[in-house]
Amino acid sequence: MEVLTGTTIDAAGPALVRNVTQASAVMRAMAGHVVGNGQRRAELDEADRVIGWLFSLAAYAVQEEQWQLLDKATRALCIWDGAFDNWRPVPDIRGWLRTLSGRSAVVTAAVLRDQPESARHFTALARDHDVHVDIRNAVDMPENGAGGSPPVQTRIVDRQPGQPSTSLPDAVRGQTLSRLYRQADRLDWTHMRPAARAELCNRWVRDPDIGGALLPYLGSEQRVRVWIKDSAMKDFPRAQEGQGPTANYPPRYFRGIEEIAEAACGSDGEIIPDSVAIKPNRFFATKGEKGYFVVWGSPRQFRDLMWATMHTAAESTEEPVIVMTTRRGDPVDPAARTEQEAMARRYGVRLVFLSRDLHPRSGARGDAM
Structure with a gap:
C-alpha cells in the first residue's frame, strides 16, 4: 500500500x-x-x-x-x-x-x-x-439511508479520440486556448511556482475575454476554473511538445520527437509508427537491428520516468533510454544530476541530457473567431 x-x-x-x-x-x-x-x-x-x-x-x-x-x-x-x-x-x-x-x-x-x-x-x-x-x-438520501428517486436515464454521446472534452463551440475554445497559451508562454508558466499559477488562474477566470467567454457555456466560475486548470493548462506542456489535441495553439514549440530520437538513438534512428504515447512521453525506435524504448521529460519528472522505464524494460528487449530535457539557459542542479546518473547506472538505463530551444510558430490557431 x-x-x-x-x-x-x-x-x-x-x-x-x-x-x-x-x-x-x-x-x-x-x-x-x-x-x-x-x-x-x-x-x-x-x-x-x-x-x-x-x-x-x-x-x-x-x-x-x-x-x-x-x-x-x-x-x-x-x-x-x-x-x-x-x-x-x-x-x-x-x-x-x-x-x-x-x-x-x-x-x-x-x-x-x-x-x-x-x-x-x-x-x-x-x-x-x-x-x-x-x-x-x-446522493439523494431519504431517512432510511437508501438511494433516493429512481435514476433518470441519461443519453450519453460518445466522443471520438482527440475531440474536445467540453461542449464549448470550437471557435470559443480555439480563441480561449490561444489567449491562455500566449499569456502562459509570455509569463513562463512552466517555471512558475504553484501559488503564482493559482493566482494567474484566478485572473483568467475573472478576465472577460477568457473566463467571461467560457462562463455562458460552462455555467459557473468553478467549472471555468476547472477547465482552465485541469484541461487547458494541463495540456500546455504536451502542446509545446507538439502533442495532444491543443498542439496547434502555443505560440512557441519545441522541435518535436525527432530531436528526442536523435538524442537517444543518433541521427539515423527511426521512430516506430504509432508507438508515440504520453504520460509519460515515450516511443519505441530502431537503429539498424537495435531497438530502443525512449521516455523523456524534465528533471523533476525523473523518478516517474525511471519507474515507467523499469516497468516496460521488464517486459521488452529494447534498450531503455531516458532523455532529460531542459530549456536552453535553465539552471542545472549538479547534485541532482549526479544522483540521477547514479540511479540510471544502477538499473541499467542510459541517461541523456538535452538542452532545447523553443521556436516561434507561424500561424498558430485560434487567433480569430
Missing part, C-alpha cells in the same frame, strides 16, 4: 490503463485493505493517504476517458470513504463530483448508488442543480 500510494498518478495511471485485469486486482486489493492487515483497522492518516491517491486516480481516469478504470478507482475510493467518517477529503471530492458530466457522471453515479455509506457524505449535492442529474439522484 505504501509503495503504491507513494507512486505518482502520472506514473501509475498509464500502467493501470494498459492492463485492465491488473488494475481490477489492484483496486480490489486496496479496497480489501480497509481493515488493515486483518488484525487492526487502518489508521486515519493511512485512510487520508489512500483516499487521496484513489481520488487522484479517479480524476485521472476521467481526464483520459478510461471508464473501466474510473469505475474501479471510484468503487475503491467509496469503500474507503464509507468506512471512515473522515470529513477532511469530502470537500475536495464534493467539488470534483460537481464537475462531472456525460459518461463520467453516469459511471460515478452508479458507484455511489452501490455505496450508500459514502454517498451520504455528499447529500448536499442532491439539491444543487449545477450537478449532473445522475449524481444528484445517487
Whole structure:
C-alpha cells in the first residue's frame, strides 16, 4: 500500500490503463485493505493517504476517458470513504463530483448508488442543480439511508479520440486556448511556482475575454476554473511538445520527437509508427537491428520516468533510454544530476541530457473567431 500510494498518478495511471485485469486486482486489493492487515483497522492518516491517491486516480481516469478504470478507482475510493467518517477529503471530492458530466457522471453515479455509506457524505449535492442529474439522484438520501428517486436515464454521446472534452463551440475554445497559451508562454508558466499559477488562474477566470467567454457555456466560475486548470493548462506542456489535441495553439514549440530520437538513438534512428504515447512521453525506435524504448521529460519528472522505464524494460528487449530535457539557459542542479546518473547506472538505463530551444510558430490557431 505504501509503495503504491507513494507512486505518482502520472506514473501509475498509464500502467493501470494498459492492463485492465491488473488494475481490477489492484483496486480490489486496496479496497480489501480497509481493515488493515486483518488484525487492526487502518489508521486515519493511512485512510487520508489512500483516499487521496484513489481520488487522484479517479480524476485521472476521467481526464483520459478510461471508464473501466474510473469505475474501479471510484468503487475503491467509496469503500474507503464509507468506512471512515473522515470529513477532511469530502470537500475536495464534493467539488470534483460537481464537475462531472456525460459518461463520467453516469459511471460515478452508479458507484455511489452501490455505496450508500459514502454517498451520504455528499447529500448536499442532491439539491444543487449545477450537478449532473445522475449524481444528484445517487446522493439523494431519504431517512432510511437508501438511494433516493429512481435514476433518470441519461443519453450519453460518445466522443471520438482527440475531440474536445467540453461542449464549448470550437471557435470559443480555439480563441480561449490561444489567449491562455500566449499569456502562459509570455509569463513562463512552466517555471512558475504553484501559488503564482493559482493566482494567474484566478485572473483568467475573472478576465472577460477568457473566463467571461467560457462562463455562458460552462455555467459557473468553478467549472471555468476547472477547465482552465485541469484541461487547458494541463495540456500546455504536451502542446509545446507538439502533442495532444491543443498542439496547434502555443505560440512557441519545441522541435518535436525527432530531436528526442536523435538524442537517444543518433541521427539515423527511426521512430516506430504509432508507438508515440504520453504520460509519460515515450516511443519505441530502431537503429539498424537495435531497438530502443525512449521516455523523456524534465528533471523533476525523473523518478516517474525511471519507474515507467523499469516497468516496460521488464517486459521488452529494447534498450531503455531516458532523455532529460531542459530549456536552453535553465539552471542545472549538479547534485541532482549526479544522483540521477547514479540511479540510471544502477538499473541499467542510459541517461541523456538535452538542452532545447523553443521556436516561434507561424500561424498558430485560434487567433480569430
